[in-house]
Amino acid sequence: MTKPRVLISDQMDPKAEQIFRTRGCDVDVITGQTPEELGEIIGNYDGLAIRSSTKLTKELIAKATNLKVVGRAGIGVDNIDIPAASVKGIVVMNTPFGNSITTAEHAIALMFALARQIPEANAQTQAGKWPKNDFMGVEVTGKTLGLIGAGNIGSIVASRAQGLKMKVVAYDPFLTPERAVEMGVEKADLDTLLAKADFITLHTPLTDQTRNILSAENIAKCKPGVRIINCARGGLIDEEALKAALDSGQVAGAALDVFVKEPAKESPLFGTPNFISTPHLGASTDEAQVNVAIQVAEQLSDYLIQGGVTNALNMPSLSAEEAPKLRPYMALAERLGSLVGQLAHDNLTQISIEVEGAAAQLNIKPITGAVLCGLMRRYSDTVNMVNAPFLARERGLDVREVRHDREGDYSTLIRVTVATSQGDRSVAGTLFGNREPRLVEIFGIGIEADLAGHMLYIVNVDVPGFIGRIGTLLGENGINIGTFHLGRRSAGGEAILLLSLDSAIPQAVLDMAAKVPGVKMVKALAF
Numbered sequence: 441m442t443k444p445r446v447l448i449s450d451q452m453d454p455k456a457e458q459i460f461r462t463r464g465c466d467v468d469v470i471t472g473q474t475p476e477e478l479g480e481i482i483g484n485y486d487g488l489a490i491r492s493s494t495k496l497t498k499e500l501i502a503k504a505t506n507l508k509v510v511g512r513a514g515i516g517v518d519n520i521d522i523p524a525a526s527v528k529g530i531v532v533m534n535t536p537f538g539n540s541i542t543t544a545e546h547a548i549a550l551m552f553a554l555a556r557q558i559p560e561a562n563a564q565t566q567a568g569k570w571p572k573n574d575f576m577g578v579e580v581t582g583k584t585l586g587l588i589g590a591g592n593i594g595s596i597v598a599s600r601a602q603g604l605k606m607k608v609v610a611y612d613p614f615l616t617p618e619r620a621v622e623m624g625v626e627k628a629d630l631d632t633l634l635a636k637a638d639f640i641t642l643h644t645p646l647t648d649q650t651r652n653i654l655s656a657e658n659i660a661k662c663k664p665g666v667r668i669i670n671c672a673r674g675g676l677i678d679e680e681a682l683k684a685a686l687d688s689g690q691v692a693g694a695a696l697d698v699f700v701k702e703p704a705k706e707s708p709l710f711g712t713p714n715f716i717s718t719p720h721l722g723a724s725t726d727e728a729q730v731n732v733a734i735q736v737a738e739q740l741s742d743y744l745i746q747g748g749v750t751n752a753l754n755m756p757s758l759s760a761e762e763a764p765k766l767r768p769y770m771a772l773a774e775r776l777g778s779l780v781g782q783l784a785h786d787n788l789t790q791i792s793i794e795v796e797g798a799a800a801q802l803n804i805k806p807i808t809g810a811v812l813c814g815l816m817r818r819y820s821d822t823v824n825m826v827n828a829p830f831l832a833r834e835r836g837l838d839v840r841e842v843r844h845d846r847e848g849d850y851s852t853l854i855r856v857t858v859a860t861s862q863g864d865r866s867v868a869g870t871l872f873g874n875r876e877p878r879l880v881e882i883f884g885i886g887i888e889a890d891l892a893g894h895m896l897y898i899v900n901v902d903v904p905g906f907i908g909r910i911g912t913l914l915g916e917n918g919i920n921i922g923t924f925h926l927g928r929r930s931a932g933g934e935a936i937l938l939l940s941l942d943s944a945i946p947q948a949v950l951d952m953a954a955k956v957p958g959v960k961m962v963k964a965l966a967f
Contacts, residue, residue, distance in 0.1 A: 443466045444464075444486040444741075444745065445468070445506075446466070446467045446488070446489060446744070447481070448467060449494045450491035450492070450513075451471055455733055456733040456736060464745055465487070465741055465744060471493075472493075478500060483505040483506055486506055490520075492514065496525070497521055498521045502528075504530065507528075508529075509532075510525065510530060512533065512535065513538070513736040514535060514723055515540075515593075516534075518673070526826055526827055529824040529827045531755055532753045533736070533750065533752050533753065534753060538723075539722070539732055542722065542725045546722045547593075547641050547722075550718070551641065554669065560713075582607075583638040584607045584638050584639070585597075585608050585637065585639045586633040586636065586639065588642045588644055588676075589645075590612040590620075590643070591643065594644075597643060598623055598625050608625040609625065609632070610627055611627075611628055611630045611632075612627075630658070637666060639666070639667045641669040642671075645672070650676055652677070652678045655678045656681035660690065662690065664689070667691070667695075668691055668694045669694070670695075670696050673698055674699040674700045674701070674704075679700060682709060686712050693715070695716040696717050702720060704719070754826055755826045762802075762806075768876075771810075772877035773793070773808075773811045774813050774814040775869070775879075776867050776891075778891075779882070780858050780865070781816070781817060782965050783897065788815075791815065791838070791840070792857040793808050793842070793854070793855075795842070796847075797848060797850060807854065819831060853868055854870075855867070868880055869881075876890075877890070879925075882927070882938075883936075885936050886927050887927030889940075894964070895939060895965040895967065896939040896963075897936070898938075898963075899960045899961040900959050901932075901933075902931060902932050902935040906937075907937065909956050909957070917952075919945055920942040922940035926938075
């Protein structure tokens with residue numbers, strides 16, 4: 441078996457390279473390349489490990505003909521064109537936890553620096569002055585910290601602030617009331633936070649919804665004399681508006697570790713009194729750099745060797761421990777999706793994935809992804825678990841997931857139902873021995889069959905001699921039958937014949953089969 445090839449294209453702790461090799465990957469460390477140089481070699485690799493220097497653009501992705509996964513050693517992925525990667529079927533991962541404590545601590549450090557004006561006091565003291573009476577700070581004890589973004593880093597900042605006897609008010613659309621209680625914070629809308637906070641710290645990704653979340657309008661809503669810290673992403677604050685607010689005194693102090701344009705060689709904020717800046721140091725500790733390097737290597741090698749998906753931004757996560765248990769279910773799900781896709785006659789608008797029995801106890805997201813992967817092969821021959829949901833959304837497909845606690849005829853069952861112009865059509869399957877995918881129902885007719893290789897699907901009228909006529913036709917044309925699978929609604933009613941074949945059936949033979957008396961529909965299938 442060929443070892444997966446991985447490229448580390450940015451400076452990274454040597455432990456990353458060591459982990460890749462130990463886990464069975466071939467790895468090259470080639471840093472400092474231009475986009476053109478990287479474009480010449482990127483097609484040779486299955487995995488790519490980067491930090492912030494490498495810019496994985498749409499143009500580079502187009503040249504990454506073998507790339508399966510890219511891992512960012514850090515949390516921010518502004519340097520990766522995720523939509524382009526998704527269309528190409530490339531998994532994009534980050535390492536959101538490796539530098540969480542480091543970034544949270546930097547935010548707390550900047551808060552203290554603002555509260556006591558430490559940088560300016562240091563500069564004047566070292567200049568030979570003794571400005572003891574020029575700097576009057578404020579205590580943080582008893583003050584209100586406004587937290588914009590209450591995810592992993594934000595929650596750490598909250599716990600540190602509470603240790604300093606601060607009250608914490610949090611704004612985060614994804615923060616549940618239960619989680620707020622668990623964190624010991626007050627959940628609030630943005631306007632309430634702005635009105636209450638003595639200090640504001642931001643810990644949210646940069647999206648269309650969060651860009652300039654601290655705009656001139658919102659800064660004006662803040663309590664006069666507020667102090668603002670941003671260790672998250674540049675662009676969350678309108679820098680011109682912040683400059684004006686510092687000049688007017690509406691904002692008593694601001695500390696930024698991130699800027700709209702980086703490296704920040706110039707900024708309207710530079711030189712402004714009560715402004716502190718650091719050059720994107722949030723993750724810059726020895727511990728954090730080791731942690732993110734280890735995590736990105738572990739995540740990429742888990743995916744390339746075992747199929748585990750951790751901290752992926754464009755597909756469901758699937759741990760290396762879960763992967764072996766889910767793999768048979770995903771194989772079944774993909775074949776059911778493929779069957780529906782091959783038998784559908786019109787454009788589908790809705791698909792429902794239902795699980796019951798043992799399957800209902802599992803992570804349903806990878807199962808859904810596998811169904812869509814099989815289904816979308818009717819549209820693309822390069823579809824995989826990453827780009828299948830993207831293709832489904834692109835075609836306006838409404839995807840629904842249903843988990844049943846009920847016990848049915850099978851210990852585990854996956855049912856896939858699609859809405860068609862003729863009504864709902866469903867197929868269902870189970871696992872034999874918890875390993876072997878098996879079809880057990882098709883369009884309301886019970887039938888047990890393997891879905892593999894070349895197959896012939898026939899809907900016919902249940903009459904004596906029909907199977908013999910089909911067998912004779914195939915035999916006369918040199919097509920060997922592997923297995924017969926039969927099902928019918930009632931004696932003499934509609935029946936289904938599903939044959940496994942040793943070779944693909946030519947179109948001419950398919951046309952002859954369609955003319956056999958009793959045939960209502962015939963279709964060649966491939967799995």
